[in-house]
Amino acid sequence: MLQTSPSDKARVVTVLIAEDDSQLRGVLSALIDSEPALQLVGAASDADEAIELALETKPDVAIVDVRMPGGGGIKVARELRRSTPDTKVLALTAAADRSTVLEMLEAGVVGYLVKGSSAQHILESIGRAGSGQSMLSAEVTGDVISELVGQLGNRRRGAEKERRRRARIERAIADEAAVQMVFQPICALDTLEPKGFEALARFPGPPQRGPEHWFREASDVGLNIQLELVAVERALAHLAEVPDDAYMSINVSPATVVSAPFKRVLGRVAAERVVVEITEHAPIADYDTFNAGLAAVRALGARLAIDDAGAGFASLRHILRLEPELIKRAIGRSRRSPRESSPSPTASARLSSRRGSSTRKRSTRCVRSVFRTGRATISAGPPG
Secondary structure: OOOOOHOOOOOOEEEEEEEEOOOHHHHHHHHHHOOOOEEEEEEOOHHHHHHHHHHHOOOEEEEEEEEOOOOOOOOOHHHHHHHOOOOOEEEEEEOOOOOOOOHHHHHHOOOEEEEEOHHHHHHHHHHHHHHHEEEOHHHHHHHHHHHHHHHHHHHHHHHHHHHHHHHHHHHHHOOOOEEEEEEEEEEEOOOOOOEEEEEEEOOOOOOOOOOOHHHHHHOOOOOOOHHEEEEEEEEOOOOHHOOOOOOOEEOOOHHHHOHHHHHHHHHHHHHHEEEEEEOOOOOOHHHHHHHHHHHHHHHHHOEEEEOOOOOOHHHHHHHHOOOEEEEEEEHHOOOOOOHHHHHHHHHHHEEEEEOEEEEEEEEOOEOOOOOOOOOOOOOOOOOO
16 A cells, blocks of 8 residues: 555545556556555557657656657657656666666656566555655666766766866976977078978977877867967067077967967067967867957067968868968978979969058968977078
8 A cells, every 4th residue: 555644645646657568557557546545547558649648637657668669668758858847757667777777767757667566666656756756676776876886986087087187288387397399490492591480399298299189188178278378488488599581480279369368478579570370270160250369460560371271172261261471381292293394383382462452472482391309499500
């Protein structure tokens, strides 16, 4: 018999049964009819019928077979949670596997009964569900707890991994020795004279890994702009060492270029000797907004470069929208072919850009030479 509290004695819990096994459906119906505190308002044999009856009767509790035809108990539970949120769903199944239990709980059931449970247990589960309590059969409780413990463990390990990654980037930002700069000459093809020097960040670690990994991790933890600004400041500290007729090229992401701190850093140096190279790895979602922010950088005197533009449609659009003063090509893409009788068209890149009513054509004939190592060391001589 269903145990009720004194305050619930006058309240009758309405119940809907959804079970495709006619024999079990009959047994459950008879059990509910025998209990004065319960009222059977419908019995369905598939998911669609169960949903229709639930919308019509709006029961307090629906006992739903997980494996019934028409979409199963998961479909019924999800629809009832949306259409009749006051109905508490009890899942009934012969399958007590962990994945099924968790899927039904996620769909919104408040209790889980395994077929073969005693009549008393079923009645108690209905009563608890009707009063807003949850109920799990002993057969499934262990698996659910084990799964939840596993999920909590995974979440804890994930949070700890994220904490370590963020702490590693924060140390790189704070430690002066963590980010070191080397400079790579950019030379004219005809004379091999350096026309500029590209500043490249190096991270001695630990861990020892390429700069792309450091900046990617910084982006993952939301510190990419801060780490890039550290590299920019370290590079620009050596701008005075660059020959007067050469420039320094710095690599930054679009988000950093339009940030206020970057403009402040650039405003403290001779920005007309700086070329800002937009990294090709970070997309620009809104060119109009980006160009509005870029205008302030150009107003300081800095020029814009795009690296290894390529010939794809996206790259061409990139060039046309940004109107860079320089297009840099890797030396492997710019050498003459033995079969060419004239210089390769990729040996120099020509770009027309408009500034007001005038049109200026700029030609870049500089490519990367062999990389020179060194810690913040700049050499004015041609590459060896």
